[in-house]
Amino acid sequence: MTTSQFTLGPEVSAALDDGRPVVALESTLLSHGLPPGRNLDVARRLEDTIRAAGAVPATIAVLDGRAIAGLSPAELERVCAADSGLDKLSLRDLGPALALGRSGATTVAATSALAAWAGIGVFATGGLGGVHLGASRTWDVSADLGVLSRVPVLVVCSGVKSVLDIPATLEVLETGSVPVLGYRTGDFPAFYLRSSGHEVPWRVDDAARVAAVVSAHRSAGGAGVLLANPIPEASEMDGALHDRLLQEGLELLREKEISGADVTPALLEHFHTASGGASLDANEALVLDNARVAAEVARELP
């Protein structure tokens, strides 16, 4: 499928035509979540990991008014460049960006919608957006949550950051009828940490069963499914370091009066600079593991 507003990379197009497994990847985590240089390295490793696990990667972004699933190497470099100037596009931004010829990196919400448009049912990322602390006052609830309740895609992530209101995030997912599956765990993970201290409603221990849940949920009239895969044990961040960075980050947000879509990028940057790179290693380890798991599930889906 290639239209004036949507381009599939040749490898993705061939895989979809043949019914081979494809895994979508988002671009916001590259352009807004990782520093230039490191982001391109991670982007390539993500694609290699998916190929090694027997699926085809489809990194998604919007460039010059076209949605692309399966960026070319040059397009991937553009998304990761220090001077890319890319906006962060959520689903509310896709119509304007496509129609007005703009470029941007896609969030979980926007990537999920574009993946579904392309016929891709599995998507790997690092962290999902969620309910921000203080949301009862600010109404800052990521569109990622609402989109999962409407779009038939499996999102594999490592939970949400502890900067968010995690119980409220799980409540909103329940309201949206999104099954939350813990992958080989009964705890909902908190990105850098394997456990948030909150339970998941369902635990699933292998890729074939995850695929079976996704199929059954769709048969029953549901849409998105969240698979929460904790960061590999060896890469988990030290708890005390994590708590210190989080407190500092929250203080920084207050000081600089940062709000809305800028909150996550600002916090990530604080973690990366103040941890001397430890958070980058953790971030890379978890997203690569999610890519591998997503490919394994994609292979099990009809």
Ligand code: PSU
């Ligand atoms: N959480 C992370 N890293 C990220 C994001 C979230 O740990 O890079 C990005 C994802 O693209 C996610 C988006 O979809 O932030 C959510 O942003 P908002 O809360 O503004 O909806």
Ligand code: MN
């Ligand atoms: Mn928001």
